[in-house]
Amino acid sequence: MPATFNHTIIVSKDRNESAAFYRDVLEAAEAPSWGPFTNILLDQGVMLQFAEPPVDEIQMQHYAFLVDDEHFDRAYALLRSRDVEHWADPQQTRPGEINYGHGGRGVYFMDPAGHALELITRPYL
Template identity: 55%
Template sequence: MSVQFNHTIVHAKDNRESARFLAHILGLEVGPEWGPFVPVATANGVTLDFATAPAESIVLQHYAFLVSEEEFDAAYDRIRAAGIDHYADPHLKQPGEINHNHGGRGVYFMDPAGHGMEIITRAYGSHERPEAGS
């Protein structure tokens, strides 16, 4: 078997709130709670297990999700409908915009715990680079 990423634990101020938030934006389901975890599974089988942690112990992380053009449209509509601050860049300098990096579209936003979330339609490095001198 080749190495595969299976799951990660995402610390949150409220595990249910953060799991519901991400699942809603991405059009995913919140899985059944088990122990201290509230899981959200992606299509490729990777699970984000949200766990409540004291606010002062949460280390902010970045999570990027590769989506189809249609999924991007739906997620972006939900972001705007909910009035969620969003940005074209990870430094949060281009509010209310999306980017067109790597020949696709992308947007950054924060989850309720302050983690940086990103949705993209093209994987980084997947676009064709122009020939030198073109």
Template identity: 65%
Template sequence: MLELPEAPSWGPFTNIQLPDGVLLQFAEPPVEIQMKHYAFLIDDELFDRAYRRLFDRGIEHGGRGVYFKDPAGHAIELITRPYL
């Protein structure tokens, strides 16, 4: 999704190497790992390509969203799907 090269993988993990040296490891169940939240800052063009891949593959996702502040400083969120 992030257009990063795969790194050597081992065991139940598929590894991805980020440019700053961080190694992300993804495991398929039945490996029991507590769910975490990760955010990636990417440019608009990569976001559009990644979103298209999610959509084309039928991967469940939360839609698109954007966050901004109004002139009074209130946080505003626009989303395309409701939170469940």
């Protein structure tokens, strides 16, 4: 069987707040949670697990999600309605904009724990 992506743990300041943020933006389903994890489920069985580690500082990570055009429109409207800072580029030099790279659209923003998120409508490859 070829390898497929199954799950990852996303370090959070508040696991429930982060899970709710991702669930809203990604339109993800809730998943059973256990122990130190609050879980959500993406398409094809990919689970995102949110946990609060015993550390003072969280190292920023980058997570990119491929969505269709309609989902992008809804997610972008949600970000704007919540006044979530966003940029057209990962260097954050084009605030309040989206990009049109790779024949689609994209946007960068931060989650509640300070991780860099990206939504794109066309894959890079």
